[in-house]
Amino acid sequence: MMRFSTLMKHPAEWMTGASDDSSIVLTSRIRLARNISDVPFPGWARKPERIEIMTRLRPAVESLTEMRNAFSQQLSELTSVQKQVLVERHLISREQAARNEGSAAVVNRDQTLSVMINEEDHLRLQSIRSGLHLREAYKLITKIDQQLEKSLPYAFDHELGYLTACPTNVGTGLRASAMLHLPGLVISDHIGQVIQAVAKLGLAVRGIFGEGTESLGHLFQISNQSTLGETEDEIINRLERVICKVRDHERNARIKLAEDDPQMLADKIGRAYGLLRHAYVIDSKEALTHLSLIRLGGDMGCFPKEVISLCDTLLMDIEPAHLQHISDKKLTPEQRDIIRAEIIRDRLQNIPTPDIGTLDNQSKQEND
Amino acid sequence: MQCDYCESKATVFFTQIIDGQTKKSSLCEQCATEQGVTDPEGFLIGHLQPIPQKTAEVVNQPENPVKVSAPPVCPGCGFAFDDLKKTGRLGCSECYQFFREDIKHNLGGMHKGISHKGRVPKGMLEAYEKQQQIEKLHEQMTLAIQDENYEKAAALRDELRQLEQAATPDKQESPAQEA
Numbered sequence: 001m002m003r004f005s006t007l008m009k010h011p012a013e014w015m016t017g018a019s020d021d022s023s024i025v026l027t028s029r030i031r032l033a034r035n036i037s038d039v040p041f042p043g044w045a046r047k048p049e050r051i052e053i054m055t056r057l058r059p060a061v062e063s064l065t066e067m068r069n070a071f072s073q074q075l076s077e078l079t080s081v082q083k084q085v086l087v088e089r090h091l092i093s094r095e096q097a098a099r100n101e102g103s104a105a106v107v108n109r110d111q112t113l114s115v116m117i118n119e120e121d122h123l124r125l126q127s128i129r130s131g132l133h134l135r136e137a138y139k140l141i142t143k144i145d146q147q148l149e150k151s152l153p154y155a156f157d158h159e160l161g162y163l164t165a166c167p168t169n170v171g172t173g174l175r176a177s178a179m180l181h182l183p184g185l186v187i188s189d190h191i192g193q194v195i196q197a198v199a200k201l202g203l204a205v206r207g208i209f210g211e212g213t214e215s216l217g218h219l220f221q222i223s224n225q226s227t228l229g230e231t232e233d234e235i236i237n238r239l240e241r242v243i244c245k246v247r248d249h250e251r252n253a254r255i256k257l258a259e260d261d262p263q264m265l266a267d268k269i270g271r272a273y274g275l276l277r278h279a280y281v282i283d284s285k286e287a288l289t290h291l292s293l294i295r296l297g298g299d300m301g302c303f304p305k306e307v308i309s310l311c312d313t314l315l316m317d318i319e320p321a322h323l324q325h326i327s328d329k330k331l332t333p334e335q336r337d338i339i340r341a342e343i344i345r346d347r348l349q350n351i352p353t354p355d356i357g358t359l360d361n362q363s364k365q366e367n368d
Numbered sequence: 369m370q371c372d373y374c375e376s377k378a379t380v381f382f383t384q385i386i387d388g389q390t391k392k393s394s395l396c397e398q399c400a401t402e403q404g405v406t407d408p409e410g411f412l413i414g415h416l417q418p419i420p421q422k423t424a425e426v427v428n429q430p431e432n433p434v435k436v437s438a439p440p441v442c443p444g445c446g447f448a449f450d451d452l453k454k455t456g457r458l459g460c461s462e463c464y465q466f467f468r469e470d471i472k473h474n475l476g477g478m479h480k481g482i483s484h485k486g487r488v489p490k491g492m493l494e495a496y497e498k499q500q501q502i503e504k505l506h507e508q509m510t511l512a513i514q515d516e517n518y519e520k521a522a523a524l525r526d527e528l529r530q531l532e533q534a535a536t537p538d539k540q541e542s543p544a545q546e547a
C-alpha cells in the first residue's frame with residue numbers, strides 16, 4: 001500500500017496532463033454512487049454497522065487490478081491536514097473528510113481513480129481526467145463498477161435503478177461534471193447569458209462569487225442534475241454538447257477581446273504578472289484572480305505554453321492544507337499568505353515578461 | 369448582510385443555477401468553509417445543507433400532543449419517512465420499497481423521468497429476466513389449468529421447478545435486521 005507522503009510526491013495525472021485542449025476545460029469528472037443491499041446507508045448506520053460495512057467493502061476495492069499499490073486509509077488514521085489535502089486534490093469530498101472511523105478512501109497511483117467508502121453512500125466511485133474527456137472517464141470508472149458488481153450485492157431496483165441514500169442521485173447514480181476556465185466570457189460580460197442558457201437545459205452551473213462580482217478564478221463547474229430517466233450515454237452526451245458550446249463561446253470571446261481591446265487585455269495580464277512576481281503577502285482570492293489572467297495569457301500566446309499547467313499545479317499548491325503540508329507545520333492565515341506569495345514568486349521566476357504583441361497578432365491571424 | 373447559517377456577517381456570496389432557478393446564498397467565512405463553498409475550483413461544491421431554523425421555538429410543537437399513532441417506519445432500518453425532510457437522505461435501500469409511492473411522488477421534480485433507463489448490474493439483469501420468465505410461466509400454467517390442459521400444465525410446472533431451483537440462492541432474502 002502506498003503511503004501518504006508517496007501519494008503527495010506524485011502530482012495527479014490531470015494536473016500535469018495539461019494539453020492544448022485543457023486550456024478552457026480543465027478537467028472532466030465522473031462519479032458513480034453505489035450501495036449494497038440489506039444494510040443501512042452510512043448516514044443512518046450505527047458506528048459498529050458502519051465499521052462492519054467498511055471491513056466488507058475495503059478488500060473488494062483494494063483487490064481491483066486498477067488499485068494495485070493504491071493508497072488506502074481509514075479516515076480516522078489521517079490527520080486533519082492530510083484529510084484536507086485530499087479534499088483539495090479532489091480525491092475525497094468535504095463530507096467524507098468530516099468522517100472518522102468506519103470510512104475509508106482508496107486512491108490509485110495516478111490519482112485518476114478514487115473510491116470513497118461510507119461517504120454519503122456505501123461507495124462513491126470517481127474518475128478524473130484532464131481536458132474534456134467525460135466518456136473516457138466514464139469508461140474507466142465503469143470498468144471498476146463492473147468488477148465490483150460481481151462480488152458485491154448492489155442495491156438495485158428495476159424501476160428506480162441504483163438506490164442511493166439521497167433520492168437526487170437515484171437511477172444511474174451518475175454525476176458528470178467539468179471544470180471550465182471562462183475569463184473571456186467574464187471580462188466581456190457575457191457570462192450571465194451563457195450561464196442562463198446552460199441552466200435552462202437542466203444542467204447546474206456553479207461558481208464562487210465575491211461581493212456580487214466575478215467568479216473566483218473565473219472557474220465554473222457544469223454538471224448534470226438529473227440522474228433518473230435517461231441512460232448514462234444520454235446524460236454524458238447532453239453535457240458534452242453543452243460544454244463544447246460554452247468552450248466555443250469562450251474561445252470566441254477571447255478572440256474578440258484581443259481584436260476589440262488588446263490594450264485592456266494586455267494591461268490586465270501585465271498587471272497580474274507584475275503583481276504575482278512581486279507580492280510578498282497574498283491571500284487565496286487575490287492569488288486566484290491573478291493566476292486566472294496568467295493562465296489566460298498562456299493560452300493567448302503571451303507566455304510559453306507550459307504556463308497553463310504551471311498555473312493548474314499552483315491552484316492546488318496554494319490552498320491552505322497544501323501550504324501546511326508543504327511547510328510541514330500548522331500555519332496561521334497570515335503565515336499562509338506569506339508562504340503562498342513565496343511559492344508563487346518562486347514558480348513564476350523563470351517565466352518571461354508577457355509578450356503582449358501576440359494579442360495583436362492573434363486577432364489578425366484569426367481574421368485572415 | 370447576515371450569514372444564512374449563523375449570526376455572523378456574510379462575506380461569501382454563492383450562486384447556484386439549477387433548472388433555470390437562481391439560488392443565492394450568503395455565508396460568513398466560517399460557514400462557507402464548512403459548507404465547502406470556498407473550494408476555489410468548486411469541484412466539491414455539493415448541495416448546501418438545509419438552512420437551520422434560527423428560532424428555537426419551532427422545534428417544540430406543543431399544539432400537537434395528541435398524536436398517538438407513530439408514523440410508519442421502514443422494516444429494514446427503522447427510518448420514518450419524515451426523517452427524509454430533515455436529513456434529505458433515506459435510511460437503507462429497503463426504504464425505497466417501503467416508501468416507494470411517496471418517494472416516486474417527489475422524483476418527477478428532480479429528474480428527467482421517473483424510471484431507470486441506464487445500466488443494470490450484470491447478475492441482476494439475469495435474475496430479473498429469470499424472474500420475469502418465472503412469472504410468465506406461472507401465468508401460462510394457470511391458463512392451462514383453467515383450460516383443463518393438464519398435460520401442458522405439468523410440462524410448465526416442470527419447467528418452472530427447474531428455473532426456480534436455479535434462482536433460489538438469490539431469492540433467499542435475509543431477515544430484516546433488528547432496529
Ligand SMILES: [Zn+2]
Binds near residue numbers: 372373395396397399
Ligand atoms: Zn455563518
Ligand SMILES: [Zn+2]
Binds near residue numbers: 463464
Ligand atoms: Zn430503510
